[in-house]
Amino acid sequence: MSKAEKLGFSVSRLARIDRLLQERYVGPGKLPCAQFVLARGGEVVHQTLLGQQDPERGVQIADDTVYRIYSMTKPITSVALMQLVEEGLVALDDPVAKHIPEWKDLAVFSAGTGPYLTTPCARPMQVVDLLRHTSGLTYGFQNRTNIDAAYRKLKLEAMHGGHDLETMIQLMAKVPLEFSPGEAWNYSVSTDVCGYLVQKIAGKPLDRVLQERIFDPLKMVDTGFHVRDDQRARFAACYDAVPGGGMKLQDDPQKSPYLEPPALLSGGGGLVGTAADYLRFANMLLNRGELDGARILAPKTVDLMASNHLPGGADLTQVSRSLFSESTNAGVGFGLGFAVVFDPPQTLIPCSLGEFYWGGAASTAFWVDPIEDVTAVFMTQLLPSSSYPIRRELRTLVYSALMETNG
Template identity: 85%
Template structure:
């Protein structure tokens, strides 16, 4: 979907009318072009900034496929990776609103095989474990306090077991049901609620969506989110009609260079995956994700279509970390899409609750997340600002682009609501 379709034929909103300095917004293009695209650090950069539901600035820079000289377009298709997570969590929240599942439900109520999960004490399998201090709840999955982990963190024996089983391989041999069965045989890193650890928990959220709705995850997301929001280019694989728009993915190389990681003409994303990953499996466009993010900024509604009630979005975008802590206090993770002080975690999104601690311009209650290929979005309900950034460079920790874009965008905001 192009940004023109996102705006339904309207002209792009004038920056000044929405409180932005046009001259200062132009800094964004210069910054992205000079620091990242022209220098060869990133293959491309698409940044879309909106206020009050109208796009006030867009950058479309670089090449969709540098190997073949294909320029980036408004409707280029990207791997979303962990920007899938908020989508899966919204889908589960629609089921919460219908009374079919609750945030304080024990996970074992819906996954009986997990009733006796223990906490790692020693071993490499067979495992020595201790009982959990309390049962894992659905909310633990959504806020990453479940005790689950990711194999790529390379920290512990449990991480190693995830890698051996290839738990996170979307294009491997096992499906979501098999993943749940494998996790039933592994210990937790810690007792639920004791720490924050980035993990496969959102894949489990996707499994719960599938089980509780009674429909495969891809169908549930299509019916509950993509069709209502007219997200016509989002799904778990690149369709035949999208192949010419699919971007190449790169990984950072020494010396500020990059090398091809996934050729779009040979990518596993060209075929439906075996594992429908609610934690990282979607592909989509900037326009599609802007529709999803704007719905959240609007507290659950877009163009007359309501996905969630306002109070549900407020709950999603509140800090759910135990004791009101921030991620720097509770995190055991060596990898995440957020490292800021003053930032907590809600139901699938990071949440700013102490703006001065972040050391960047932002608002109380702003929420956001990103993906492994350096993509990002944020929603600022106070200022009615929504932003989406797309590129394809692994890993996301290579450059501080997300913090830089927040600074550049808010440095151009001259009239504030809060």
Template identity: 60%
Template sequence: MLAPTPASPESAGMSQQAFDRMEEHIKRRYIDAGRFPGTQLLVYRRGKIVHSAVQGFADLERKAAMKHDTIFRIYSMTKPITSVAFMMLFEEGRVALDEPVHKYVPEWKNLGVFQAGVWPAFLTRPPSRPMQIVDLLRHTSGLTYGFQQRSNVDAAYRELKIGTVEKSGTLQSMVDDLAKIPLEFSPGEAWNYSVSTDVIGYLIGKISGQPFEQFLRERILDPLEMNDTDFFVGADKVHRFAACYSADPQGGMTFHAADRKDGMTLQDDPTTSSFLAPPSFISGGGGLCSTAADYLTFCRALLNGGELGGVRLIGPKTLALMTSNHLPGGRDLPAMSRSLFSEASYNGIGFGLGFSVTMDPAQTLIPGSRGEYAWGGAASTSFWIDPAEELAVIFMTQVLPSSAYPIRRELRAMVYSGIADSNL
């Protein structure tokens, strides 16, 4: 794939000098310092790609250069795609956001809330109300992730290998296993990053009557011609698949910043990766691989009100609903979060139906716009969309975990510094 020829940044009210400064920062602070193997950055504004750059390596062991068509594990950047897919069913009147989840997963009807104990013997109490569909979309369900290593509940997730980076089991086995583990809290009482979006993928299959991955392919990926986005990397594309590294010297995926060391350990070799074959567990929360170009296509559809090139995913009003803050009481993530997760520390950031949402840029202490929405993946990939500035930004690399370095904050400051002609 040839590198896209960006339009002049000045033609979209942006500064080439700022982009040059940004790429130099990435090279010096991350690539030359041995923190990232390589990076890709795409910036789109006012209907034009105004910056497209790759640096470093996609695979250090084989000295394979980062290219514009490199394929990345996007992990939790899968979540917005899955959430949009679910809202397509919502628009068709096939599901409502305030419905109890046990309507579709009857075995969860009597899920209790953790009081005491360890797997498999827990003491529980009834929740204050049933889990609703909206709780899954906004991560207020009471579910969790095992990697957080915070409670006896997430220890049980690790025991049963629920929500691990290396996927195991099936969507049905995940739902069955979750029926045996209590909730961390009553639905709606807190925000906790979790396998909730994997459950949304399960519900898409149940409600649509077709496998989740087939629904995604037929309703989003194929219509938008996102041909490099899938739950595995085909044999004809392996040469474009990046290696994944860890900032943990043991090559693991720890989320304790005190353990972090500069440098990288190979975590997933692209020639032997589990992503080379179709998985048994189709993860709507973190299973997709993609390219920056494909993900930009998805972002452009959202930036255009849910439609691109005659293909409409969702209506503008549905998108507006998704990108509003849905945290109870209008609170932000720090006020509600129980999650050991980097984005949860951002003041002024709420959560919608599949995205984080900026409510008050002043509180974030980072430039931006009210109504901007975003998310990222475990291997330090990230994106954000700023409708007020007609802006979409996609950053790709492959280093676990996303909390290892403050690249997301730095990118936001630098990209916004390049806006010379603001819409605000």
């Protein structure tokens, strides 16, 4: 009996994952590559490696290919902030202005393109609002509002531009909020602000904090804010999807700005890493804060992070003002750093109560299922993540192969 069968999976059904990725995406040239790692109880039961990490040069994908993980950085930064919460250095209900005095006068946008007409916030922004994206902040790339436009003008999200985290925070003090904190959910630079808080409260640059508190203890040897010299041969090319199903090169791995340390240490989207590294992070969360003797968070802290924190117990379809992924989000709330399933039937895909997950802009994804003891990591490099419904398809195929369930 194979390891997959011992751990409750059908080998023939798991093979559907490789077929779908090859025949629907990699073979037709819709994705440059695909790496998928599935584990149960921390043991790998299935791995997929398809395509080329650098199609321009014919370099095959490898199990240690290095990817831009974009917003899969957010759960890592959120964990670092929760470590500081555990130490009593910051509280979830702290007003953000306690730690960022420049923000004490932030108000809500009413009209204008600068100077702005504003109204006072119904209540101050709290640290929990940053973790769950109810802060009133936004992303410039959403292209929906005058505030988005202000973010673009100030280049707030340019990791390889001229800003560092301190400058970003100062510039944001000049721009009103989209809405009063706690009134809605909007995908935003909130987690970059969490990274700033981590850096300020810990008294060290964000990259050092993550290295010392998360990457070193978890042996995440390939994760960081830039591609080291010894990683260059393993760094993947990134592509933009084009209409009709093709793709064009977006970032050449031999000329990429990721080859140098960035000006802005983006806790919301700045990391590169491997599937193996991220699986270790996911397995730590599955184990409620511990992996191989390294205790990152207390069990109750992970439970708190993996609970729905949206106001009134709402799901994302009810409170979101954001266009951020290809998924429908009925039955899905948001915790402290990632989405959380709290009403599985509403999602219309096989999943578990309490499953939590997130993804990155280049179509990467991970999920953690505490009921079925399952973790999964998917890596590729195609912008934007809304190009294809791969994340939903993978979850359907995985749970269609799971024969011995706990739920």
